[in-house]
Amino acid sequence: MHIHRYERWWLGFGVGMLLVFLVLLAIAAFSSDINPPSGLGQIDPTKVAQTAPFDHPGLRKLPNGAYEAYYVAHVFAFEPARLTIPVGAKVTFYVTSSDVVHGFFIPYTDVNMMAIPGWVNQETHTFSTPGHYLLICNEYCGIGHQDMFAKIEVR
Amino acid sequence: MSEARPSPALLAENRLVLAHVYMSTVAICLGALFGVLQGIARSGAFTPPSWFDYYRMLTMHGVLMALIFTTFFITGIAEFVTYRAIPRERSLVVAWLGWWVMLVGTVMAATTILDGNATVLYTFYAPLKASPWFYVGATLLIAGTWFVAFDVFANVNAFRRANPGKPIPLVVYCAAATFVMWIVATLGVVAEMGLLIPWAFGWTSGINVMLTRMLFWYFGHPLVYFWIMGAYVIWYNIIPTLYGGNVFSDGLTRLTFIMLILLSTPVGIHHEFMEPGIASGWKMLFTVTTYGVAIPSFITAFAIFASFELFAIKQGRKGFLATVRALPWNDPTFSGAALGMLLFILGGFGGLVNASYSMDMLVHNTIWIVGHFHVTVGGPVALTFLGASYWLIPKLTGRALWKPELALFQTRLWFFGMLIMSFSMHVAGLLGVPRRTAAVDYAGAAATQAWQPYMLLAAVGGIFLFASIVTFAAVAIGTLRQNDKSASMAVAFATPASSTDTTPALLQSLYRWGLIALVLAVVVYAGPAGDLIRHPGYLAPGMRTW
Numbered sequence A: 001m002h003i004h005r006y007e008r009w010w011l012g013f014g015v016g017m018l019l020v021f022l023v024l025l026a027i028a029a030f031s032s033d034i035n036p037p038s039g040l041g042q043i044d045p046t047k048v049a050q051t052a053p054f055d056h057p058g059l060r061k062l063p064n065g066a067y068e069a070y071y072v073a074h075v076f077a078f079e080p081a082r083l084t085i086p087v088g089a090k091v092t093f094y095v096t097s098s099d100v101v102h103g104f105f106i107p108y109t110d111v112n113m114m115a116i117p118g119w120v121n122q123e124t125h126t127f128s129t130p131g132h133y134l135l136i137c138n139e140y141c142g143i144g145h146q147d148m149f150a151k152i153e154v155r
Numbered sequence B: 001m002s003e004a005r006p007s008p009a010l011l012a013e014n015r016l017v018l019a020h021v022y023m024s025t026v027a028i029c030l031g032a033l034f035g036v037l038q039g040i041a042r043s044g045a046f047t048p049p050s051w052f053d054y055y056r057m058l059t060m061h062g063v064l065m066a067l068i069f070t071t072f073f074i075t076g077i078a079e080f081v082t083y084r085a086i087p088r089e090r091s092l093v094v095a096w097l098g099w100w101v102m103l104v105g106t107v108m109a110a111t112t113i114l115d116g117n118a119t120v121l122y123t124f125y126a127p128l129k130a131s132p133w134f135y136v137g138a139t140l141l142i143a144g145t146w147f148v149a150f151d152v153f154a155n156v157n158a159f160r161r162a163n164p165g166k167p168i169p170l171v172v173y174c175a176a177a178t179f180v181m182w183i184v185a186t187l188g189v190v191a192e193m194g195l196l197i198p199w200a201f202g203w204t205s206g207i208n209v210m211l212t213r214m215l216f217w218y219f220g221h222p223l224v225y226f227w228i229m230g231a232y233v234i235w236y237n238i239i240p241t242l243y244g245g246n247v248f249s250d251g252l253t254r255l256t257f258i259m260l261i262l263l264s265t266p267v268g269i270h271h272e273f274m275e276p277g278i279a280s281g282w283k284m285l286f287t288v289t290t291y292g293v294a295i296p297s298f299i300t301a302f303a304i305f306a307s308f309e310l311f312a313i314k315q316g317r318k319g320f321l322a323t324v325r326a327l328p329w330n331d332p333t334f335s336g337a338a339l340g341m342l343l344f345i346l347g348g349f350g351g352l353v354n355a356s357y358s359m360d361m362l363v364h365n366t367i368w369i370v371g372h373f374h375v376t377v378g379g380p381v382a383l384t385f386l387g388a389s390y391w392l393i394p395k396l397t398g399r400a401l402w403k404p405e406l407a408l409f410q411t412r413l414w415f416f417g418m419l420i421m422s423f424s425m426h427v428a429g430l431l432g433v434p435r436r437t438a439a440v441d442y443a444g445a446a447a448t449q450a451w452q453p454y455m456l457l458a459a460v461g462g463i464f465l466f467a468s469i470v471t472f473a474a475v476a477i478g479t480l481r482q483n484d485k486s487a488s489m490a491v492a493f494a495t496p497a498s499s500t501d502t503t504p505a506l507l508q509s510l511y512r513w514g515l516i517a518l519v520l521a522v523v524v525y526a527g528p529a530g531d532l533i534r535h536p537g538y539l540a541p542g543m544r545t546w
């Protein structure tokens, strides 16, 4: 089988670009810890309301100055429905669902993850810009899906 | 007309293929109606009635377009090219059985959606629990395609017996490879149905949610490649015949299809990058495999442009513009495929972003994704199939295409409609507009202000697309009712540019490559799926939230 010279160049270029992208992603992952949310913790969704810390959803400050925010997603709302975060706070969001699959998405940030019953997902974000943020469910969860949102104020 | 009268056997084969084309045509017309209503609803200009809510429409649209339109067209074209490239006396019983099983499955699934008992979207994510007949119907649709696959394979085997040592015709090779890949891929969704069906009937009490999602996407990504391979069958083998060109290389074409068999399946976890329960190392692995599946598309892009250019050079023309001018832009079939290829270039770039591990966080489940698959499946694939219908229906009926200029207009209208709709969806997605959402005003929240103009523009694109489909339906019906029976039913497929170019024997053994692909997929999935099976955690009883 004959492979034309131009075709070799083209494939070399294409595969080369893919390798460059992979290296960049790997550098981001290993040196800056930019990884997709991949929480591995499990929970019984029927007992979320009794399981700490999801029995008291909300924000808490850690001794090292960082924050943790615990959220429960269920049809068709998030708890807490409102949250205030200090400007500059580095917040790790923990989210689980007590019924079906939901999304957990804060537009204009990179907080975007799935809330799956039985699992706790997590993602960290630093809020450097004050303002009113919207937290929305971005996975279809039923007839009221478009009404499923919460508010976050950064100030 | 100098052509010999078509034989009864040929007419019988044509009737079978036409039955597939009827189904795909009805599916895309109905699907487009729901599509345009969704676009308008999302712009806020219209609220669907409670007896047919937005999500019921969206389920219909997704199922009609992603599962029914594409599948029936691909099964139809695969049978067509196989029968025409391997003329022999044959039975059509298995093929007709396949069509009937697909039809029964389609009707069953569509009924449950229409009466509101399966508003679970075309991905049917557990623990949303639909009527069991929805899952049974979808399984039958898949089972029907297996009959078609076996019919294609039986003809390949017959050709091999009759012509020992000879390579099977290229076009049949491409079609058969598409179905080898499809068998490997559909095993995943059939396994998922093995969990969902007993659960939906109430025979089992709970389901491993993450495992069903993983099995779905084991199938869901190669589903995309099933569509693309269907379009590639046409791009490689039929489009060059429209301008008197050739296939660039026989061997490279076969290599491309083998790479697609191997690489289409072990990639599905790129749809699950944002999910818990899958360690980030596995996600990195799937980023690598997903990049791999871009390579056969690079080869295809080269081969298609090389075929164009070789033809222009044969005509004594040189240079980019001269090549562009040499092509039959006024042929609606060519126009459909070529405009589709242009859209695919956009789709390819977007796809690299989506596949990129951490970069996916920016776009996951936003309407960017919807914009992306409308410039891949909705553009290249659908437009190629619509264009190919203008070529195919006359070949099947002998009736001349009704108003070719209208057909040409249809392909251009679709192209512009898709550009507008998809562009606005891409931008809106970057601004954070979610997909699969009936309305995006969130009680007038300030963050949504910037979204509205793009939602409006997307609706305008959708209206163009709907007008395009109405035009398509008019041309299709006009052709079927045409009295002018002067169209030639003869078919020839493109031949390689150089006959001395030999194809290695290694590329001939399709089934062996299918087996290797299955092993590869199992190996790559063993880790992440094994984690979920070892730690199932909670088993969901399922619920109805609509």
Ligand code: HEM
Binding pocket: B031, B032, B033, B035, B036, B038, B039, B042, B058, B059, B061, B062, B065, B066, B069, B070, B121, B122, B123, B370, B374, B377, B378, B382, B434, B435, B436, B437, B438, B461, B462, B463, B465, B466, B469
């Ligand atoms: C008249 C042409 C079309 C229009 C106006 C249209 C419009 C739309 C819109 C507005 C959505 C997004 C809804 C949402 O996320 O809330 C959508 C989703 C979708 N469309 Fe189309 N579309 C068209 C053609 C097609 C074609 C030809 C295909 C594939 C062959 C297709 C496949 C899909 C799929 C798979 C979805 C996703 C469904 C889901 O999220 O469950 N569409 N379409």
Ligand SMILES: [Cu+2]
Binding pocket: A102, A103, A137, A138, A139, A140, A141, A142, A145, A146, A148
């Ligand atoms: Cu939701």
Ligand SMILES: [Cu+2]
Binding pocket: B220, B221, B224, B268, B270, B271
């Ligand atoms: Cu994919």
